[in-house]
Amino acid sequence: MAHPTPDPNDDGGSVYDGLLEHHEVAGDDSQWAFGTDFEDPLAGMDTTVPDDVDAAELATYCLLLGDDALVLSQRLAEWSSNAPDLEEDIALSNIALDLLGQARLLLARAAAADPAVVPALPEGSPAPVEDALAFFRDAADFRCTRFVEGPNGDFAQTIARLLLFATVRLAAFERLGDHADPVLAAIAAKGVKELTYHRDFAGRWFLTLAQGTEESRRRLLAGLAQVWPLYPELAEAYDVGPEVDVVLDQVFAVSGVERPEAGRRVGGEHHTEALSRLLAEMQSVARAHPLGVW
Template sequence: MSDDHDDHVYLSLAEGHDDSDARWAFGTGFEDPLHGVDTAVPVGVDAIELADLCTTLGDDALVLAQRLAEWVTRAPELEEEVALANIGLDLLGQTRLLYSRAGQADGTGRGEDQYAYFRDADAFRNVRLVELANGDFAFSVGRLLMFASWRLAQFTELAASPDPVLAAIAAKGVKELTYHRQYAAEWIVRLGDGTEESRARTVAALSALAPYLGELFRAFDGRDAVLGDLRQVLTAAGLELPEADPLPGDGRAGQHTGQLAPLIAELQSVARAHPEATW
């Protein structure tokens, strides 16, 4: 596989987005995306619906960030460990903004820690794709490709939200998610167009992930755009997106796999053991 081939895939995915600061978006610029934004819920916007949307979007990002953190010290190369950690930090940044907005919108004034650390697993409303155990590297980058493509389509639409805070969060997230998608796409092409083993692992990963795509499109109907992105990448890798019936269950309704509760317990262990602690 040539470098020119990689560059073609990478650049074609970025088409339509300014990616000048998309790489390692977490920590670049250090500009508060909400600076000068009016935080009052606009007239005509349902505050409870806004809070629910922000909470679910925050849950998606928090849970996947926790899964990505599990690759630290376990990634196949140091460079990939750093990359996955930075993507996780991007998602945590999105989580914090979204949870804060949820607490403002619903009138409770709850802070981000209340949403992250003091809800039980069955109160989370993330899509189930993000809670699945990491599996091998092909599984994790395949999931990241699916999630980032779907979330990018969603955030691109939300950048025009009538709520100026959510619009600002989404606009910032578009830059980050563009890089996340590009990173995952490059790796899927390398693995699919690599050795017999890497190709076989990638095929197996896509087959395991495909049944969870239907749930994404129930949460946000960006099917045509997302599937178009995925097929573009997979074609470059010499692969196909498997046909799969959606699995029963719905993370948005609190119907999760058995893999979420242990993850949340680990995430919350320190905060639960030392509530209200500061350091």
């Protein structure tokens, strides 16, 4: 193979020189901090809470939506380089990034609505509010549903969980497009297109696995049975209507899968041990170096 002709104007510098030169400007280390060089996710929006909206309730609800997205995003990111093939690897990674973007917006909205939800940080910490909420809250302070907390299981179990989650969340976001808080309404409207893709991706794979081989069908049914007991908690938290049942019944019917029996919300602790383990890994660097810049 022929080597490219050297550029006579090339001084032999590294492709990273631009980063280093920028970093050497006096007092300019912003791109290395937690995220302080990124634009405020709510920049340009009036974050004043409307008079007819309870700020504390709005913040709590945004934390629920944001924490669900953050935790499931982290779970889906675990498939990176581990999915059945490259296309699904990229698809799951993109879905994880979509949810991470939703989490950032929702956590920022929660903090703007009620600054009291933001944990106290060490003096001088560069973490913006959404990072503070993601990295410096303990598991007990998270508002996510247990539905998103557990390990992925195999690919079929991940598909079953993603189908249920995306169907419920899409229905909720479509409804929230008319919310009295214009910021939450705008966040929901932005997320509808993303969640439609998430639901359709999971639905296609649900059908493929159900009608594939005996092994793929066995794994799908086992995965559905694993995630279904916590589904009522998810549906209750999002307060969705019959439109969700209509969609799921269609997917089950086309796939030839019997809908699991309606169950009650599973009792027990507000969170599972799996959430604590996930947060221990996700938050480790930020907590070890709360004043760190990189």
